Amino acid sequence: MSNRVINLLVPIISIIIGLIVGAIVMVVSGYDPVEGYIALWTGIFGDSYSIGNTIRQITPYILAGLAVAFAFRTGLFNIGVEGQLILGWLAAAWVGYAFELPKVIHLPLALLAAAAAGAFWAFIAGFLKAKFKVHEVIATIMLNYTALYIANAAIKKLSDGSFKTERIHESASLRSPFLRELTDNSSLHYGIIVALLMVVVMWFILEKTTRGYELKAVGFNKNAADYAGMSVNKNIILAMTISGMFAGLGGAMEALGTFQNASIKPGFTGIGFDGIAVALLGANTPLGVVFGASLFGSLKYGALNMPNAAGIPEEIVSIIIALIIFFVASGYIIRVGLQKLSKKKEGQ
Amino acid sequence: MSFLEMLYFIIPSAILYATPLIFTAIGGVFSERSGVVNIGLEGLMIVGAFVGIFVNLEFASSLGGATVWVAMLAAVVIGAVFSLFHAVASISFRADQTVSGVAINLLGLAATVFLVKMIYDKGQTDMIDQPIRRFGIRYLEDIPFFGRLLFHDVYSTSILAFVVAIGAWFIIYKTPFGLRLRAVGEHPMAADTMGINVNKMRYIAVMISGALGGLGGAVYAQTITHDFSHATIAGQGFMAIAAMIFGKWHPMGALGAALFFGLAQTLSIAGNQIPFIENVPAVYLQILPYVLTILALAGFIGKANAPKASGQPYIKGKR
Numbered sequence: 084m085s086n087r088v089i090n091l092l093v094p095i096i097s098i099i100i101g102l103i104v105g106a107i108v109m110v111v112s113g114y115d116p117v118e119g120y121i122a123l124w125t126g127i128f129g130d131s132y133s134i135g136n137t138i139r140q141i142t143p144y145i146l147a148g149l150a151v152a153f154a155f156r157t158g159l160f161n162i163g164v165e166g167q168l169i170l171g172w173l174a175a176a177w178v179g180y181a182f183e184l185p186k187v188i189h190l191p192l193a194l195l196a197a198a199a200a201g202a203f204w205a206f207i208a209g210f211l212k213a214k215f216k217v218h219e220v221i222a223t224i225m226l227n228y229t230a231l232y233i234a235n236a237a238i239k240k241l242s243d244g245s246f247k248t249e250r251i252h253e254s255a256s257l258r259s260p261f262l263r264e265l266t267d268n269s270s271l272h273y274g275i276i277v278a279l280l281m282v283v284v285m286w287f288i289l290e291k292t293t294r295g296y297e298l299k300a301v302g303f304n305k306n307a308a309d310y311a312g313m314s315v316n317k318n319i320i321l322a323m324t325i326s327g328m329f330a331g332l333g334g335a336m337e338a339l340g341t342f343q344n345a346s347i348k349p350g351f352t353g354i355g356f357d358g359i360a361v362a363l364l365g366a367n368t369p370l371g372v373v374f375g376a377s378l379f380g381s382l383k384y385g386a387l388n389m390p391n392a393a394g395i396p397e398e399i400v401s402i403i404i405a406l407i408i409f410f411v412a413s414g415y416i417i418r419v420g421l422q423k424l425s426k427k428k429e430g431q
Numbered sequence: 432m433s434f435l436e437m438l439y440f441i442i443p444s445a446i447l448y449a450t451p452l453i454f455t456a457i458g459g460v461f462s463e464r465s466g467v468v469n470i471g472l473e474g475l476m477i478v479g480a481f482v483g484i485f486v487n488l489e490f491a492s493s494l495g496g497a498t499v500w501v502a503m504l505a506a507v508v509i510g511a512v513f514s515l516f517h518a519v520a521s522i523s524f525r526a527d528q529t530v531s532g533v534a535i536n537l538l539g540l541a542a543t544v545f546l547v548k549m550i551y552d553k554g555q556t557d558m559i560d561q562p563i564r565r566f567g568i569r570y571l572e573d574i575p576f577f578g579r580l581l582f583h584d585v586y587s588t589s590i591l592a593f594v595v596a597i598g599a600w601f602i603i604y605k606t607p608f609g610l611r612l613r614a615v616g617e618h619p620m621a622a623d624t625m626g627i628n629v630n631k632m633r634y635i636a637v638m639i640s641g642a643l644g645g646l647g648g649a650v651y652a653q654t655i656t657h658d659f660s661h662a663t664i665a666g667q668g669f670m671a672i673a674a675m676i677f678g679k680w681h682p683m684g685a686l687g688a689a690l691f692f693g694l695a696q697t698l699s700i701a702g703n704q705i706p707f708i709e710n711v712p713a714v715y716l717q718i719l720p721y722v723l724t725i726l727a728l729a730g731f732i733g734k735a736n737a738p739k740a741s742g743q744p745y746i747k748g749k750r
Contacts, residue, residue, distance in 0.1 A: 112549055160529060215729040220529055224669050225721040236714035350665055359533055396548035401541030408534040413524035
């Protein structure tokens, strides 16, 4: 079996094992897995309304996945997508309601603000890593909490003590009557186009620009990149900042598309953490992220149908997602298994 | 409120909030000293909190006063077992330890909320009738100033936390086991050459971190929240990681850092009742522990290095 095939098989096998273990958990807990998975399936693809909402759910996952994948490709681990996303959400909502501008300026400005907010928050972690050797995993975890509390305090302040900001103006909204009508009044919005555009942007940066080549080189081997005359520190900061930009845009999808405001959050959204899994499943490639995000967005949205249609707590899907992450991360053991299997076949 | 009254209010509360962090952070010390990064402490605390509350609710009527201890013991055992996920993935399957830890966090939360909904048919449990209660230590609480400050409103679990911290220091620095543990975390190949079973040591260390993380969660739930929901443990595990780093991967350092974070948490939760601090916007107090951790890591409080092999799977024969 070639390496390429194995690389493709590892995530697929992980997903299958995840679903099987999920079924076992349902059986052990006294639920009917067939009924459960049918409820999940109809929750995702049942009618055009569900499909519209599923695509809406996929949108921020694509951007969160891109953020994690971009950092991974440059040798960094950005667990801070969650915090960057929350600040991007807030920035987009604020620009969305505080200004009155024509749509051609307002919407891009709101998106830009979100990207800038996310980029800035990630820049801090990149700067700390480059200048003070602070490990980005710990720094971004701490920055996540800081972002959550700051955003909540800011929302309270901006809204004079309420729990959510004003609704954004129509001129900053990503909502689309056309897409709504097409999907039976779902909350599908134009964000998916922005997200797919960003997929192309990431591909372009990494594959078609000199800077992208440098960023990847630093990810492969810092010392070699340094020896070749590249500034490792500068590239670390830049890579983190671009990663944060994707994350911030993920927040903008929620602010300008789905919710039309920013509200106080009792805890994390989870989108940023799921972005890690999305990136892993997608092997950190832009196109792979689209597939990973599609899987996660579908599972997450479809799960909401499970309590009603099958009486199964929706958390079963979170269990399955966590298991899939485990198996993808433990790809080594699946590789070993596959290689043994293919050798046996050759021997026959 | 006079300054003295303020101290009498803040210090016992700080120790209360610090106690779960002490257990969990010291669990983290064991794991990282053996070379396994454990971002999953949050998930382990969640599992411990759930087990603690579950056992407490189910057996309070038959066990009476012993309930809380049985609940904590159960959390220790289940925490150790649950941490095996992380151990198997990161030690035997050579998974990225950070990713595996993230998965532990997701799985811990999802599995426990799933169980709560399955068992109780609602999103959160009832309140427990038998929480861990505070008491005054006779004679010691009569000492002027310090008696009221440290021995008037104590929880037995807080005393246990100090014992565990000192015990961990003794084990890690004064016993052959501790020497092996540190060797495995600094230079696994050299340790292997000396006949130490690297993977076995790491399995034991991760299970200790699971046991202590579970204990930390059970203590938090039974002293502070008294019930279990998805929001019972909200960041305490990460704070414990911060305490571990702040404490420079040393049990006593972790103890000190946890006490400090306990103080920070007290200020952020009860800040509006405390003179001087009531005027500081809550958000500054809330982000204080995290910002301080970042500053500490950036070297403003002195450099500390993680165990050298931390985060790397040990592959026999690979140089």
